[in-house]
Amino acid sequence: xxxxxxxxxxxxxxxxxxxxxxxxxxxxxxxxxxxxxxxxxxxxxxxxxxxxxxxxxxxxxxxxxxxxxxxxxxxxxxxxxxxxxxxxxxxxxxxxxxxxxxxxxxxxxxxxxxxxxxxxxxxxxxxxxxxxxxxxxxxxxxxxxxxxxxxxxxxxxxxxxxxxxxxxxxxxxxxxxxxxxxxxxxxxxxxxxxxxxxxxxxxxxxxxxxxxxxxxxxxxxxxxxxxxxxxxxxxxxxxxxxxxxxxxxxxxxxxxxxxxxxxxxxxxxxxxxxxxxxxxxxxxxxxxxxxxxxxxxxxxxxxxxxxxxxxxxxxxxxxxxxxxxxxxxxxxxxxxxxxxxxxxxxxxxxxxxxxxxxxxxxxxxxxxxxxxxxxxxxxxxxxxxxxxxxxxxxxxxxxxxxxxxxxxxxxxxxxxxxxxxxxxxxxxxxxxxxxxxxxx
Numbered sequence: 267x268x269x270x271x272x273x274x275x276x277x278x279x280x281x282x283x284x285x286x287x288x289x290x291x292x293x294x295x296x297x298x299x300x301x302x303x304x305x306x307x308x309x310x311x312x313x314x315x316x317x318x319x320x321x322x323x324x325x326x327x328x329x330x331x332x333x334x335x336x337x338x339x340x341x342x343x344x345x346x347x348x349x350x351x352x353x354x355x356x357x358x359x360x361x362x363x364x365x366x367x368x369x370x371x372x373x374x375x376x377x378x379x380x381x382x383x384x385x386x387x388x389x390x391x392x393x394x395x396x397x398x399x400x401x402x403x404x405x406x407x408x409x410x411x412x413x414x415x416x417x418x419x420x421x422x423x424x425x426x427x428x429x430x431x432x433x434x435x436x437x438x439x440x441x442x443x444x445x446x447x448x449x450x451x452x453x454x455x456x457x458x459x460x461x462x463x464x465x466x467x468x469x470x471x472x473x474x475x476x477x478x479x480x481x482x483x484x485x486x487x488x489x490x491x492x493x494x495x496x497x498x499x500x501x502x503x504x505x506x507x508x509x510x511x512x513x514x515x516x517x518x519x520x521x522x523x524x525x526x527x528x529x530x531x532x533x534x535x536x537x538x539x540x541x542x543x544x545x546x547x548x549x550x551x552x553x554x555x556x557x558x559x560x561x562x563x564x565x566x567x568x569x570x571x572x573x574x575x576x577x578x579x580x581x582x583x584x585x586x587x588x589x590x591x592x593x594x595x596x597x598x599x600x601x602x603x604x605x606x607x608x609x610x611x612x613x614x615x616x617x618x619x620x621x622x623x624x625x626x627x628x629x630x631x632x633x634x635x636x637x638x639x640x641x642x643x644x645x646x647x648x649x650x651x652x653x654x655x656x657x658x659x660x661x662x663x664x665x666x667x668x669x670x671x672x673x674x675x676x677x678x679x680x681x682x683x684x685x686x687x688x689x690x691x692x693x694x695x696x697x698x699x700x701x702x703x704x705x706x
Contacts, residue, residue: 275392278451279385279405281443282348286378287412287550288436289355293317293371294526295413295420295546296432298533303429306364310530314650317526319368321518321642323375324382328635331380331628333495340384340628341453345444347384351377352440359434370433383635386615387628391454396565399572402616403561410554410604413525417546494629498622507630509680510618513573514638516673517614520580521607523645523666524549527653531666535588535659548597552604560605560613569617570680573610577674580606584667588659606670617680641669 293316301308308316331343354373361367385405393401416432423431458466498507528549532542564572583602591599615631622630652665 272392272452274450275388275452276401276405278443278447279344279389280408282344282381282385282447283406283408284412284415285348285352285408285436285439285443286381287409288416288439289351289374289412290320290378290409291413291525291546291550292355292416292420292432292436293320294529295416295543296424296429297526298529298542299420299424299429299432301530308364310650310654312364314526314646316364316368316371317522317646317650318643319371320375320378321522321639321645323372323377324379324642325375325636325639327376327379328383328632328639329379331383331632333629333632339453339458340388341451343384344381344388344451345447347377347380348440348444348447349377350380351375352437352444355433355437357437359430359432359437361430379635379639382615383628383631386619386631388452388454390616390619390627391624392452398620399564399569399613399616400558400561403558403613406611406615407554407558410550410552410556413550413553414547417543417550421540421543421547494626495633497626498630498633503622506621506681507633509676510614510621510630510634511637513673513676513680514611514614514634515641516669516676517577517607517611517641518638519641519645519648519669520584520666520673521611521645522642523649524584524603524607526646527649530653531587531649531663534653534662545596545600548600549604552601553607556601556605561616564613564616569613569620570677570682573613573617574674574677576606576610576613577670577677578606579603580610580670581667581674582606584670585660585664588663610670610673 297313297317300306301310301313327347331347334343351374354370354377357373358367358370361370386402389402389405390398416436419432419435420429423435453466458464497503525546529542529546532545537545560572560576579602583599583604583606586599587596587603614634618631618634619627649666652662657665
């Protein structure tokens with residue numbers, strides 16, 4: 267068990283997540299300018315469909331990485347995923363029509379879906395037990411920092427240079443991060459040991475100054491992808507796995523619905539474009555700073571209680587945005603909404619990781635995110651339907667908040683601890699033999 271977190275792990279994961287946050291939220295930030303561009307002729311319904319393309323790519327990426335990360339390692343997949351979504355952003359920035367732009371957004375999602383579970387698994391592994399929530403929140407604060415940067419670019423550069431610059435800035439930023447990640451981002455020691463690469467595991471451990479046996483209780487027996495997936499539903503884990511999938515679905519529905527449509531929602535409430543984008547900046551600053559506080563609380567009271575509380579913060583924060591409150595109070599509400607969306611999803615990843623052994627941990631996160639991406643796909647479409655329905659503002663914002671309330675209820679049903687008497691199912695011949703020997 268590590269006694270400290272290597273700084274390179276945290277800072278490089280933070281940098282990768284900052285790029286990811288920028289690239290995901292860039293669409294919502296640039297959307298008002300895209301809707302106003304007559305040469306593209308986008309309608310609200312079409313914009314909702316395009317907004318769902320990135321979660322479609324994220325679904326595919328999460329499925330692929332859920333099977334590949336425990337096989338080829340976290341490090342390679344993080345670097346490859348960042349390269350994919352950054353090149354896709356450049357493609358969006360150079361596109362001259364909706365079709366090419368849509369392809370770019372799918373590829374952005376493919377890369378983002380690949381980087382999330384790998385970063386979550388790396389940070390979890392290299393963090394002491396008492397700092398796993400706060401360290402994960404620190405790394406994933408990059409989502410909020412990147413999102414705030416995307417909103418700032420939309421406010422400052424897009425009016426002068428057009429919405430394409432929003433995407434070019436995000437893609438070219440990878441030229442700084444990728445070389446550093448290739449040089450300094452470590453591989454999972456548990457993965458290397460599980461793959462039989464003991465010498466390489468010891469070299470990384472010595473370089474990082476950590477114990478080469480990162481988790482002495484973990485079984486690092488190599489496993490086949492199909493066996494790892496089956497293990498998620500065996501040994502008393504079926505209910506837990508199903509609940510995590512549903513919780514992630516509700517979390518990402520709220521997250522992508524709000525991030526795609528918040529500027530447009532605030533414009534519907536009577537704010538000018540610049541002020542509406544300021545709400546997006548505040549939302550993302552809240553997602554960057556707030557989860558650090560919630561993560562520290564989670565390390566004290568447990569991830570489960572913190573996740574339920576974060577969901578409820580989202581309910582309150584979103585619901586009150588429809589009321590004509592003083593601007594400062596509206597900003598506070600937006601911060602609460604940010605903590606309750608991205609902050610909730612960060613803590614969900616930690617809770618999932620704590621419920622599964624190391625050899626299926628990344629697969630568990632990837633599977634929950636894969637199902638959750640369906641919520642991310644639904645979110646922008648859900649928002650476009652609400653906006654085109656002409657609902658009163660309190661009903662409109664209440665409808666955005668409702669899935670978060672459902673998420674809080676689902677979290678309350680999650681079992682408090684992993685099944686104590688049910689070991690992982692045998693996932694290959696070697697483990698089957700060991701299990702049979704132990705039962706004699």
